[in-house]
Amino acid sequence: MHIYHYDEKFKYQGEDVIDDDELPKNATDVRPKEGLYLPEYDENKKEWFESASKEYIESLKLKPEPADAVTMLKKQVALLTLQLSQLQRGGAS
Numbered sequence: 001m002h003i004y005h006y007d008e009k010f011k012y013q014g015e016d017v018i019d020d021d022e023l024p025k026n027a028t029d030v031r032p033k034e035g036l037y038l039p040e041y042d043e044n045k046k047e048w049f050e051s052a053s054k055e056y057i058e059s060l061k062l063k064p065e066p067a068d069a070v071t072m073l074k075k076q077v078a079l080l081t082l083q084l085s086q087l088q089r090g091g092a093s
Contacts (some may be wrong), residue, residue, distance in 0.1 A: 012039035
């Protein structure tokens, strides 16, 4: 039997496979829903729900890396080189 452990505050603690038909304390055979960040078990409803705050979930999402100084300087040099070559040819084309 596949079981899912939770702590004294009903927070998910991992899973296990057991041969016994009897559930250990602080375990259920109800699988947590996909996509939960901090699953918490409700014994009365016999289901898992999301216990993470929106702020916590947002903090885990990948943020785009800011361009590093070298990359920014390379872009600026390329733009200035283009502008200089246009000026030398008599203006923008």
